[in-house]
């Protein structure tokens with residue numbers, strides 16, 4: 001097993017200051033019929049159908065919600081193919097040939113500021129559901145469910161921390177589109193009738209602070225604050241961010257909404273801006289491709305449904321092609337290892353990190369306790385590992401509080417014996433189901 005979190009510590013921060021490159025016209029896009037949250041899906045189009053950009057082409061069904069899915073280009077449906085989803089599962093995708101015309105579906109239309117001012121919380125639910133907006137920081141949690149919250153919300157907290165090392169998609173979103181981030185946050189404020197927006201960013205990013213501060217002069221009187229939080233991992237875990245950024249301690253098992261706080265990622269509020277202003281689903285997203293295994297690390301603006309293979313080619317391909325590579329889709333700490341590079345960029349793919357493989361050998365546990373001290377959720381990773389090895393479902397379910405594990409990767413990263421403890425945590429979560 002490759003200890004990816006340990007390898008990632010050795011690569012440089014490569015892309016933070018690089019401007020975003022647009023690669024938005026692939027010849028084909030691939031739209032998943034199901035995903036990790038929605039195990040069932042129904043597709044409304046067949047081979048030969050013409051589709052428009054933003055047209056609903058099917059419906060995904062999860063255990064407690066539904067999501068329409070959309071074509072992200074205009075063109076023609078040319079097939080149904082199996083490809084790897086970011087969840088690592090082989091999944092059926094609709095293949096659409098891009099006619100490069102970007103002909104928009106009739107449902108995409110601009111709202112005036114007066115129309116937006118009259119929108120109610122129920123309208124926000126409807127719009128974000130129809131636009132299928134989800135948490136774009138990687139959570140993929142449906143945004144309309146957040147807008148259905150009945151708890152009174154006092155503070156809209158925007159997560160601009162992007163705490164996993166080496167990622168820069170959100171960084172570039174703030175640097176290049178601060179207005180969308182701020183305006184989207186103010187739309188959320190309107191929906192919840194909240195009192196303030198707090199945008200949390202890492203202390204060390206002076207460029208983000210300066211950009212947001214300058215942009216805020218265009219919103220006189222807007223109740224938006226910028227809070228600079230710690231530079232450590234996992235500062236972007238919402239419980240940690242709320243504690244540092246707002247001074248509120250959220251007890252285990254309690255939703256932040258119960259304490260009057262609603263959290264959105266920066267890319268999600270930029271997506272909210274587009275949904276409210278243009279009634280437009282998410283067609284494109286920022287994506288970082290980095291690591292010491294590719295020639296030109298790059299920040300991209302990509303069409304949802306683009307093949308990762310194409311994106312790697314845009315970066316000039318692999319360095320040292322004779323060496324095995326480790327591919328991580330998502331952040332280095334919480335992302336998933338890919339076994340092949342023909343995955344598809346979905347709405348929740350923030351990044352891919354490609355490294356030359358440096359195999360590490362696990363050694364026996366020396367009971368140093370590092371994994372326990374480093375766990376932000378206060379768990380006992382070493383005991384979770386033992387329980388998984390013993391198939392002790394009772395302990396996993398009832399004593400070890402595996403539900404509180406956020407799969408942050410810290411236990412693997414700090415383990416003296418290079419044991420991939422987070423994988424045991426992942427298995428424990430499955431056993432506890």
Ligand code: SF4
Nearest residue numbers: 375405406408409411
């Ligand atoms: S992966 Fe889970 S057990 Fe390991 S440090 Fe993170 S929260 Fe704790």
Ligand code: SF4
Nearest residue numbers: 365366368369371415
């Ligand atoms: S950090 Fe690794 S070696 Fe140390 S107690 Fe945890 S599992 Fe054992």
